[in-house]
Amino acid sequence: MKVAAIQLEIKDNESKQQRMHHVDAMLEQLKDYDLVILPEIWATGYFSFDKYVEEAEELDGSFVQHYMKKAKELNLMLFAGSFVEREGNQFFNTSVLFSNEGEILDTYRKIHLFRYGSKEGEILTRGDKISVVDTKFGKIGLSTCYDMRFPELYRKQVDLGAEIFLVTAAWPHRRIIHWDTLNVARALENQCYVISCNCVGDHRGSFFGGHSQVVDPWGTVLAKVGDSETILKTEIDLSVIEETRERFPNLKHRVL
Numbered sequence: 001m002k003v004a005a006i007q008l009e010i011k012d013n014e015s016k017q018q019r020m021h022h023v024d025a026m027l028e029q030l031k032d033y034d035l036v037i038l039p040e041i042w043a044t045g046y047f048s049f050d051k052y053v054e055e056a057e058e059l060d061g062s063f064v065q066h067y068m069k070k071a072k073e074l075n076l077m078l079f080a081g082s083f084v085e086r087e088g089n090q091f092f093n094t095s096v097l098f099s100n101e102g103e104i105l106d107t108y109r110k111i112h113l114f115r116y117g118s119k120e121g122e123i124l125t126r127g128d129k130i131s132v133v134d135t136k137f138g139k140i141g142l143s144t145c146y147d148m149r150f151p152e153l154y155r156k157q158v159d160l161g162a163e164i165f166l167v168t169a170a171w172p173h174r175r176i177i178h179w180d181t182l183n184v185a186r187a188l189e190n191q192c193y194v195i196s197c198n199c200v201g202d203h204r205g206s207f208f209g210g211h212s213q214v215v216d217p218w219g220t221v222l223a224k225v226g227d228s229e230t231i232l233k234t235e236i237d238l239s240v241i242e243e244t245r246e247r248f249p250n251l252k253h254r255v256l
């Protein structure tokens with residue numbers, strides 16, 4: 001399974017349309033990939049809290065319609081990262097997984113909203129549904145950034161059959177050691193692949209840390225990129241999930 005993560009630089013002087021245009025050009029390079037993942041609230045810019053309401057869209061709005069078409073056109077499964085979703089008078093940090101046929105496989109509204117130096121928790125409403133979706137590549141669990149600090153979410157995803165965790169993020173450079181550690185921890189404790197995608201760049205005075213990565217179910221980092229804009233490209237072997245779980249069956253040894 002060929003996977004790619006578009007580690008996007010968020011530039012303050014770019015508009016949502018410009019960022020989408022830039023991402024679309026990067027997607028064109030990934031036509032023979034099976035799965036592509038994008039970061040958190042990348043089109044608006046995670047720290048552009050003043051634009052959240054103005055740029056929010058409904059689930060059938062133009063952002064989702066656009067990436068639905070792109071997934072089909074490029075014949076790839078696309079985890080389009082998250083965007084600010086409006087439903088009635090509520091707003092959510094919502095990510096969408098599209099099939100290569102352009103269907104919405106699942107959506108996920110971030111459950112753990114970030115409140116440390118972030119207005120996310122003031123503006124948005126938290127999600128309350130755990131997302132694990134059956135795909136042609138196995139069962140995939142969806143999550144967003146700060147969620148990584150809450151192991152119980154991933155354990156619940158495993159209980160629902162998850163084999164691969166997709167994590168969309170806007171994680172700062174100053175806590176990048178936590179990010180690296182959590183990517184490995186979530187993979188090895190749950191014997192799942194972690195495929196994560198972070199932003200980079202100096203956005204409204206905060207530096208995003210990059211380090212988008214792919215970690216296998218044994219906790220080995222198969223691929224990791226640095227802290228500048230790039231596309232992480234790698235291949236994963238899905239048989240490693242079952243093989244790891246059989247060889248070292250810690251998931252079966254749970255007591256609690």
Ligand SMILES: NC(=O)CCC(=O)C(=O)O
Pocket residue numbers: 040046113114144145146147149169170171172175178
């Ligand atoms: N976007 C986020 O959720 C940031 C999370 C973060 O910076 C942290 O957990 O540390």
